[in-house]
C-alpha cells in the first residue's frame with residue numbers, strides 16, 4: 001500500500017497531489033528526466049510502457065510511444081532502466097492490456113515488483129476484465145489503479161472506487177490524452193462525484209496541461225496527473241532540466257493556491 | 259456457451275470459449291452495455307427483423323442468387339457454387355451488417371455514425387446507410403488504403419460522408435480502427451461506432467455475425483433446393499471474418515467442412531498468438547513483447563493482423579480450418595474467375611477462390627461440392643490489378 005499511504009499522508013498534510021507522466025525509453029537520458037521530475041515536487045511518477053496501438057492516447061503520447069518503440073524500447077528494457085534508479089517517490093506504470101497479456105499477468109506483475117514499481121494503470125481493462133490481472137497484481141504487491149469516466153453511472157462508480165488501489169483515476173473529459181485550451185467542465189463534476197463517495201486519494205488526469213488548469217482541477221479532488229504537456233517538452237528535445245522546470249511550475253502553482 | 263451449435267451465443271462476458279471479451283476503456287463501457295441491451299432487445303423483436311429484412315430486400319437487393327460456376331467446375335473437377343454477395347447494393351456483404359446497425363443507431367437515438375474501412379467497402383456501405391437514414395457519417399481510412407482505393411474515397415464523399423485519412427502506424431485498417439476508437443471515446447454520447455466485421459468488444463463480434471447470418475441461411479435453403487442437402491465445403495475469405503461468420507452460421511450444425519481463407523501476410527490463425535487489441539482477445543500477429551505486427555496483403559480489406567474472436571474459437575475446437583493463400587495465387591484467381599465465369603471478384607473474395615483452385619483434387623477431393631462466399635465485386639480493384647499486371651509483364 002505504498003502509493004495510497006504516501007498520497008494520503010501528503011494530502012492529509014494539506015498538500016495537493018501532483019503526478020507527472022512520461023514515456024519510458026523515449027531517450028537515452030529518460031531515467032534522468034524521471035528522477036528530475038520526481039525531485040521537482042512530484043508525489044508519484046507514471047511511466048508509460050509504449051504500446052503499438054495506444055487507443056486512449058492523443059497525438060503527443062502516440063508520437064512518443066512510436067519514437068520509443070523505434071529506439072528499441074521494450075517492457076523489459078524499460079523496467080531494467082528503472083530498477084537501477086534510486087527514486088524516493090512511488091512509481092507507477094501505465095500500459096495497455098496486451099503488454100500484460102503477452103507476458104502473462106503473474107509474470108508481468110512480478111517483473112514490475114522486481115523493478116521497484118509500486119502500481120499500474122491498464123486503461124483497457126475495465127471492471128469486467130479485471131481477472132486475472134487484479135489478483136495477480138495484488139499478490140505481487142502492485143497497486144492496481146482503476147479509472148472512472150464522466151459517463152460512468154453511480155453504481156459502476158461505486159464498484160470501481162471500491163476495487164481501485166493506490167488512488168482513483170478520474171478521467172477529466174470524454175476523449176483521449178492530449179493538451180486542451182481550457183479545462184473541461186466534466187473534470188470538476190466527476191472529481192466531486194468521486195470525492196463524495198470515497199476517502200481514497202482521487203486524482204484527475206487527461207486534459208490538464210497548464211499550472212492554471214492544474215489549480216482549477218485540483219479544487220474538486222486531491223490532485224492532478226499531467227502527461228502530454230510534459231511529454232511534448234521531452235519530444236521537442238527538452239532534457240531533465242526542462243522537464244523539472246515545468247513540473248516545478250505546476251508544483252508551485254498548486255502550493256500557492258492551496 | 260448456451261445451445262449446442264458450435265456458433266452459439268457468447269457467454270455473459272462476451273466470450274466464445276476463451277476468446278472475445280470487452281477490453282475497452284471505461285469511457286466506452288456504458289456504450290457497449292447500452293448496445294448489448296439494444297441489440298438483444300431488437301434481435302428478439304419480430305418487428306425489428308421485419309424492418310431489417312424488408313430493407314435488405316427492397317433496398318439492398320436480397321436475396322442474393324446462388325450460381326453454379328459450371329466452367330470453373332469443369333476445369334477444377336470439383337463442383338463450385340457461388341453465393342453472390344457481390345450483387346448486393348454497394349457491392350459486398352457489408353450492407354447486411356450496416357443496415358442492421360443503422361436501425362439500431364436510430365433505436366438508440368444517436369445522430370452520427372463512425373466507421374473504419376480497409377478496402378472502402380464497409381465505409382461505402384456505412385456512408386450509404388447514413389445517407390438513407392439521414393445520419394452524419396465519418397469514415398476513418400488508412401492513408402495507404404485511400405491511395406489503393408481512391409475511387410471508394412470519392413464514392414463515400416459523394417454519399418455525404420467525411421473521409422479522414424489516418425497517418426499513424428502502418429496507415430492501414432488496424433490504424434483506422436485505432437482512430438475510430440479515439441473518435442468514439444470523445445463522441446460516444448451522440449455517436450454509434452459501426453464496426454465492419456466480427457471484431458471489437460462484446461457485443462460486436464456476436465451482433466455482426468447475427469447481422470450476417472442471413473447469408474448462410476439463404477445459402478442453406480438454396481443448397482437444399484439445388485443439391486437436396488448441404489455442400490461438402492463452405493469457403494470464405496477472412497479479414498476480420500464477417501462474411502465467413504455469416505455463411506458459416508448457416509452450416510455450423512451440418513457435416514459441411516468450414517474453411518476460412520486468410521492472406522499469407524495476415525494469417526493470425528497459424529502465425530499469431532492470443533492477444534488483446536481493438537477490444538477483444540483473439541489470435542494476433544505480434545512480437546514477443548505484445549507489440550502488434552503489421553500485416554501485408556494485396557487486398558486492403560484483409561490487411562489486418564488480427565481476426566474475429568469467434569474464428570479463433572472455431573479453429574481451437576476444430577470446427578473450422580483457416581489456411582492461407584499468397585498474393586500471386588490471388589491475382590491468378592482474380593483473373594481466372596473473370597475469364598471463366600464472367601464475374602470479377604473483389605481481391606478479398608479472390609482469396610477464397612484461390613484456395614479452391616489450389617486445393618481442387620488435393621485437400622478438396624475431386625467431385626466434392628464447394629460453396630464459396632463471393633463477398634464482393636472487383637470493380638474497386640481493377641485499377642490496382644491493372645497496375646500490378648502491367649508491372650509484372652514489364653519485368
Ligand SMILES: Cc1ncc(COP(=O)(O)O)c(C=O)c1O
Pocket residue numbers: 350351376377378379380454455456495496497498499500501502558559560604606607633634635
Ligand atoms: C468484399 C470484401 N470481402 C471481405 C472483406 C473482409 O472482411 P470480413 O473478413 O469481415 O468479411 C472485405 C473488407 O473490406 C471486403 O470488402
